[in-house]
Amino acid sequence: MRTITLLTDFGLQDPYVGVMKGVIAALAPEARVIDLCHLVEPYQVPQARFLLMQNFHYFPQNTVHVCVVDPGVGSARRPLAVKARGHLFVGPDNGLFSDLFDDAETRVLDRPKYHLKNSSQTFHGRDLFSPVAAHLAKGVPFARLGTKIADPLRLTTGAPVRIARRVWQGEIVHIDRFGNLITNLEAAQILPLAPRHLELKIGLRTITERASHYAAAPDNTLFVIAGSAGTLEISLKEDSAARKLGVGLGAPVEVEVL
């Protein structure tokens, strides 16, 4: 049984995700479909890219990850499949897969026989990406899906930058239900250099408190923690750091270790 994951900005109030599963069930009855997340902020490719990269490797080898955050649906942007790191990825050529293209095989999905007939121009998640994923899960060879390409879109923004030996700049790439602000700054790269002291600047605030887990944190004080995505997070014990700081997705963050 092959696994297919779905990562979209479709939300949950519509039948969009359900009908994608219907298309998959009709073509690949044995596939198991798992929702990775459907509440990516509308059109937020950088957020979806981060969530995908932090999580895909927990799934079984050869999982097919369908990612549809796709403001350009119906335009000339190409639909892609990518084979990388023992997993398969299906979605639009808009930078979602920027971090995967080294050592990857990338194909443009130009074989209509693997799509639904009468594909719409507004819902490729249902009409194109789901059927392709189902065919992959059923065992259609990757090379048959379309023509190999060498020039997929790579976003050059979105990666953190080390601007000095002890200073990194990154950004908020996700805000979770608990109001934790999740940065793209790798904890394993930074925290070993900061045995004593660290300053994280966001907006007009500088945060210096740290905690190894939430219960060990001080009350009513913003603190920095190595989050479950492997990056630095800004948290507030049993409260929302996002609300306290009033910042949103994309807010810049700078960390200095002292």
Place this chain on the structure above:
Amino acid sequence: MRTITLLTDFGLQDPYVGVMKGVIAALAPEARVIDLCHLVEPYQVPQARFLLMQNFHYFPQNTVHVCVVDPGVGSARRPLAVKARGHLFVGPDNGLFSDLFDDAETRVLDRPKYHLKNSSQTFHGRDLFSPVAAHLAKGVPFARLGTKIADPLRLTTGAPVRIARRVWQGEIVHIDRFGNLITNLEAAQILPLAPRHLELKIGLRTITERASHYAAAPDNTLFVIAGSAGTLEISLKEDSAARKLGVGLGAPVEVEVL
């Protein structure tokens, strides 16, 4: 493996959907259950009816569609099963299945042996519709579920009306996460007659812009598009048409082709 879909107004904050799946898992361990949508507006039978009709045919033949938008639960309204168009439908007799009764077999669910014991009067989704769906998925013949009836409730409202050769009246039947306003006006019926010009009236506004896909639309301008449900939609590029117009479910729409 048979597929069962769930379409309800139960939302996601409660265990109502989860416990329905528990009941199904206990009775029909092999069935695959797919959420079509659970955020139908509370008690909005017309919305659920539209979402069902636009989507059920994407699922495998013989899928059992459980639909529970049921303000009359526990009253004299009858519980039904409907066999139509190669699919099976289970839910209350309140008009949800109005569009399916031609060429359909309809039965009232009056055999308690296919329900949970000690059925509540407030949650037939768990106690009656889920077990019936599970028995159908396990192969219990449709005719055994209950007595055949010929008088299910048919809603006569909710269908669009052609009031002149070039004028149709319909309504907003769904608003999606992106703020697209989805009408019940069939695009394939209207757009071929409007090669040049079309006027869509909603509230105090008249919309004349059209686009074939979202990326091709002008910025900051409401436009009409053939949506993925096959009906006309009112959209705003990377923004919410619903918020811009301030209209809700049921708002009347009139289209004239010129």
Place this chain on the structure above:
Amino acid sequence: MRTITLLTDFGLQDPYVGVMKGVIAALAPEARVIDLCHLVEPYQVPQARFLLMQNFHYFPQNTVHVCVVDPGVGSARRPLAVKARGHLFVGPDNGLFSDLFDDAETRVLDRPKYHLKNSSQTFHGRDLFSPVAAHLAKGVPFARLGTKIADPLRLTTGAPVRIARRVWQGEIVHIDRFGNLITNLEAAQILPLAPRHLELKIGLRTITERASHYAAAPDNTLFVIAGSAGTLEISLKEDSAARKLGVGLGAPVEVEVL
């Protein structure tokens, strides 16, 4: 095929639930995973406890119920597995399973071979509870998961109290999408004693109306109903009792039968 349920306060906007399913799929490909509910109010152990107790028995025997409402993650609070009433339960030792410990076997999850390597201190749902559930679903004997203990945390609050022969005190333990206020007062214990008259006090209001099902209730009047969880609920026909009363989780309720 074994069933695993998930009950958390993780919400739906994050990939937290999805990645738990990925971990389970990688370890126990045959297990079926069902979401019981993920919108428990953040950190609300009493609410999760109630939702679990009202619903677990609808699932197949030997289902593994993973419950993660866990403000103490990473601290000294122990991770547990509980075998009780023909089901298995996995989650933190913070009172979630208070109602299950009589006639139960309880073990602390102290065998790292059944957890993910490099477990984080912030996400035991992914790194510890999901892999343990997957191993149980695969057939690892319960006794191998860890050391037996006799002193799990039992919450002594949260149970209703009969303060006089005809008077009970309880609280609001859940508010559903429809605005129904769900109490922890057992309907089967109270209603038979109130053939004629009942007074339910909440906040400054006294409610005396009753209904057997929603459609039978008077319009615009708060009423008491035996809810699908088996406890008394306060409802408002096709409207929100919670909004009308302005009360929240934990609000005290007193019932007197006359």
